[in-house]
Amino acid sequence: MAAFAGPEIERLIALLAKLPGMGPRSARRAALALLKRREALLIPLAAALAETADKVRSCSICGTPDTRDPCSICSDPARDNSLICVVEEAGALWAMERSGAFRGKYHVLGGLLSALDGVGPDALRVTELVGRTRGGEASEVILALPATVDGQTTAHYIAERLAGSGVSITSLARGVPVGGELDWLDDGTIVQALRARRPT
Amino acid sequence: MAAFAGPEIERLIALLAKLPGMGPRSARRAALALLKRREALLIPLAAALAETADKVRSCSICGTPDTRDPCSICSDPARDNSLICVVEEAGALWAMERSGAFRGKYHVLGGLLSALDGVGPDALRVTELVGRTRGGEASEVILALPATVDGQTTAHYIAERLAGSGVSITSLARGVPVGGELDWLDDGTIVQALRARRPT
Known part of the structure; x- marks a missing residue:
């Protein structure tokens, strides 16, 4: 696929297609957008990915990705331990x-x-x-x-x-989501919301 | 948004959201996938983008992006000039x-x-x-x-x-696309396909 565009672009498309929600077609569109917007998108995205790969680690306490270890949340004294x-x-x-x-x-x-x-x-x-x-x-x-x-x-x-x-x-409580129309809810959610009903 | 995850991830999400077909939500999902698959996806994608930015130029003859100038198609002697x-x-x-x-x-x-x-x-x-x-x-x-x-x-x-x-x-000819059901085609296409009808 797209071999006529050179192995670099082909490889870029193959990698973009691995992102969630992307397929071969949207990966091609993304690659084109990147090629068209070299200064505004391609170079900054390459730099952001390299920086993320370089600096972001999993927090040794909670496991969330962050540049700090312990992460910003674990090291926040205002948060409830x-x-x-x-x-x-x-x-x-x-x-x-x-x-x-x-x-x-x-x-x-x-x-x-x-x-x-x-x-x-x-x-x-x-x-x-x-x-x-x-x-x-x-x-x-x-x-x-x-x-x-x-x-x-x-x-x-x-x-x-x-x-x-x-x-x-x-x-977390189970029940009707905010804005949830009963008509569109699955039976399981209605059963749980009924069982857990509360005085209004 | 996602400021608690550090400015690098925040910036990565903002850039991913600029790709066609991506929004803030899918950009977050993509960033997460990248963070989870550091060796298999994050580092190779960073490298592929950097290589593309570094090597790919527009062909001076036809304008297509390629690592060669003239591009692979323009420099292919087997193609019809x-x-x-x-x-x-x-x-x-x-x-x-x-x-x-x-x-x-x-x-x-x-x-x-x-x-x-x-x-x-x-x-x-x-x-x-x-x-x-x-x-x-x-x-x-x-x-x-x-x-x-x-x-x-x-x-x-x-x-x-x-x-x-x-x-x-x-x-290019206008007409009914392959696999096109007449029922689903817009009127304009049917008008053009009828005008350009050919003996079977």
Whole structure:
């Protein structure tokens, strides 16, 4: 593909096509946009990627990618050490931070248990989480994991591993999302929202 | 956005969001994928972009991006010098090449005339095209421009500029695309396909 454009562009397209949401066609469009906007996009993006590869590491405490270690959140004295929010990936952490509703610390698992994908407990940062709860500062672990089979399997596994540690283990509430029309919601969500109904 | 992840990641997300088809959300997903796949994706993509920025230039004859000047197509002795296919961008050239149906040379305009976007004739490589047809080798200029108002305005402008040069000027046929159900085609295409009907 695009061999007539030289191996460099061909290789660039092949790599762009590996990004989530990209395919061969959108990768070609992206490569063209980069070639057209050499000074404004191609060179800055090359530099940003090189800098990220060079400077960004996983935080040794929570596992989130950052240029600092411990990361900005772990080293922020204003944040509550007694709350640890467990997330699958940094993307979930960023979503929690955008909500502005959480002022505790995080723990990034780096994935979910998955029999299908062959992801076992050793691939996740659960032992590190157990170690953090042993430190004595944490009083609550909030499991902010996806409401999927893998997410819930992982939640149960973590709850088991933390049993007896003395910290309380909670999960994000399930229910009707803000702006959610009942008509468009799946049955499972309606069942959970009904079970967890609260006085208005 | 994502300021808690350090300015490098924030900047990377902002640049990724400028790629066509990407928005803030998909740029975050792409950045996460890059961070997760450091060795397999982040470092190779940084290198591919740097190499492209470093080596790829526009061909001084046809304007297509390539590491060679003249480009691989312009310097290919097996290709027919008497045919010049005029395209808007390298993306259209790549599409023509994928079809495998054209063995002549190309001329990349670098855009289309657009009153709305303020693109005038000087922004396009039309004078270079006129110069190429004066060389004497070209006998036909094929306008492979989009079937849009800007595409057709540009086609008319080029036809005017080439008038009296002695080369014949043709355009890609309009009609029902392969696999095209009449039910889903716009009226304009049906009108053109009917007008240009041919004996079966």
